[in-house]
Amino acid sequence: MAELDEIMLARLAREMAMNIRPYAQVFNDFGITETDYYEISKLEFYARAKEQFSLEWNATASTADRVRIGSLAYLEQILPALTRRALDLKEALPAATDVAKLLARNAGIGEARSEARGTSERFVITINLGADVDGKPVVETYDKSIAVDAHDATPEQLTLESLLHVEEHR
Numbered sequence: 001m002a003e004l005d006e007i008m009l010a011r012l013a014r015e016m017a018m019n020i021r022p023y024a025q026v027f028n029d030f031g032i033t034e035t036d037y038y039e040i041s042k043l044e045f046y047a048r049a050k051e052q053f054s055l056e057w058n059a060t061a062s063t064a065d066r067v068r069i070g071s072l073a074y075l076e077q078i079l080p081a082l083t084r085r086a087l088d089l090k091e092a093l094p095a096a097t098d099v100a101k102l103l104a105r106n107a108g109i110g111e112a113r114s115e116a117r118g119t120s121e122r123f124v125i126t127i128n129l130g131a132d133v134d135g136k137p138v139v140e141t142y143d144k145s146i147a148v149d150a151h152d153a154t155p156e157q158l159t160l161e162s163l164l165h166v167e168e169h170r
Contacts, residue, residue, distance in 0.1 A: 002030065002031040002032050002036065004030065004032075004040070006045060008030065009040065009043070009045060009046045009049060010049045011030075011077065012026070012030055012032075012040070012046070013046055013049035013050035013052075013053050014049075014053045014073055016050055016053075017050050017053035017054040017056075017057050018053070018057050018070060018073065020070065023037075056069070057069065079103075079106075082099050082102070083099065083103065085099070086099035086100065121145070121146040122143060122144065122145055122146060123142075123143075123144050123145075123146050124141065124142070124143045124144075125141070125142040126139060126140075126141045126142075127139065127140045127141070127142075
């Protein structure tokens with residue numbers, strides 16, 4: 001039987017829980033037989049890992065969630081192979097650079113994420129004023145961007161000093 005460490009056992013558990021590929025192909029990739037799998041399935045670590053992966057996989061509410069989880073699982077699996085190839089001096093520089101960019105993005109560094117317009121942090125106050133004569137609720141809401149904008153100021157607040165300060169930060 002192939003000697004599988006905890007990482008390999010967890011990967012096998014995930015593959016079997018997701019049930020995307022034929023089990024014979026999965027066994028072949030892990031270098032195990034059906035008999036080996038029978039013995040592996042008795043291991044407490046494997047059983048708990050498979051149960052957890054099954055719960056997560058079956059709890060996803062939509063196809064988009066399943067695709068995202070499946071993609072993440074396979075990305076996790078191929079990253080070591082991609083990294084090994086990128087570290088090989090015989091590999092083309094653009095390919096190695098692309099792998100480095102992928103690793104940087106996954107680590108949360110590198111290319112800055114562009115924030116969509118209008119998604120800045122906001123300060124919202126909602127005041128419930130009770131009901132009007134018809135019994136309809138009266139609510140007043142103040143919704144302002146946290147970002148400082150010169151157009152938010154009243155004409156009295158627009159002094160020369162404040163205008164210069166705003167211009168410095170543009």
